[in-house]
């Protein structure tokens with residue numbers, strides 16, 4: 650019987666490596682001496698020594714070509730939550746992730762690290778210091794979350810020491826940092842339209858925002874600690890900045906840092922959530938005719954008006970995780986990285 654030669658443990662692939670988190674991950678892996686192949690539907694940059702493979706993760710043959718001599722795969726691809734396209738989320742996050750697992754197993758990949766999300770347990774009610782044993786959301790607020798739950802289940806269930814295929818899921822929360830296409834750009838766009846004057850609720854709700862370099866650090870630690878005898882096998886890990894902050898203080902610091910006014914006037918949470926639900930219903934019904942994307946979606950309003958912060962004690966214990974960039978420094982670096990979005 651022919652024995653399969655194991656590729657070096659420093660040969661890895663990043664699926665979704667052209668995205669915000671993916672690119673930061675790729676850059677750090679290269680710094681740490683990994684040889685990296687990026688697989689993504691788009692190529693948006695170049696890094697010496699990194700090979701790019703343009704393809705859809707739903708295409709197993711395309712994946713197999715890239716994964717054949719790789720021992721470690723990071724899967725951080727997803728359609729943007731803002732697209733709100735249920736079919737696309739199911740196709741990519743659930744069916745596509747099954748395809749990724751099959752391709753990994755056929756290609757002899759030994760480790761798969763999934764970027765999940767802490768939101769898999771969020772249903773729009775307060776979560777304070779939530780641990781990984783919280784149940785998955787029974788009624789997820791949006792299609793994105795619904796499919797991130799299924800995706801995480803599929804990946805963790807695939808973990809098999811017998812098959813020499815180990816999996817782990819990282820659950821970051823509210824990732825921000827240079828080049829983020831979501832949080833800061835949406836915030837600034839909303840401010841420029843004059844819609845960032847209001848605080849939803851009493852403004853005291855605490856939330857985790859996680860600097861991208863800490864998320865990257867968590868991913869690499871997980872990959873390096875994932876071994877047949879380690880507690881990481883088939884488990885999920887919260888990775889945050891471990892410094893919960895009032896949602897509206899965070900938003901205000903970013904806005905003021907970029908020269909915009911901080912929101913000042915309060916609106917009742919239930920009222921804004923009700924309006925967001927109504928708007929979502931109307932725009933969903935109208936979607937075959939016209940594609941309108943409301944700024945205040947039910948998910949965004951829920952995130953803005955409730956407590957949602959998570960414990961990362963499991964990551965500290967099992968993989969020695971500690972954030973590498975503190976929140977104050979992270980906000981300063983982020984603000985400085987968006988000169989084009991200043992007022």
Ligand SMILES: NC(=O)C1=CN([C@@H]2O[C@H](COP(=O)(O)OP(=O)(O)OC[C@H]3O[C@@H](n4cnc5c(N)ncnc54)[C@H](O)[C@@H]3O)[C@@H](O)[C@H]2O)C=CC1
Nearest residue numbers: 665667668669670689690705706725726727764766823824
């Ligand atoms: N941004 C955030 O606050 C959080 C993000 N996450 C997760 O982190 C991961 C990365 O998110 P971001 O970097 O923020 O998003 P992003 O949108 O910047 O990156 C996603 C990448 O996936 C690629 N992609 C999408 N569909 C694909 C397909 N069918 N085949 C191949 N590539 C495909 C995109 O081209 C893009 O480069 C995602 O899994 C997301 O669910 C989790 C928690 C919070």
Ligand SMILES: CC(C)CCC[C@@H](C)[C@H]1CC[C@H]2C3=C(CC[C@]12C)[C@@]1(C)CCC(=O)C[C@@H]1CC3
Nearest residue numbers: 730766768823831832835836839944949952953
């Ligand atoms: C319009 C305002 C009320 C809010 C503007 C900022 C928001 C765009 C962001 C604040 C929290 C962010 C967040 C996500 C996306 C951007 C925000 C809503 C995620 C939904 C991204 C994907 C995830 O997995 C969870 C994130 C939670 C926090």
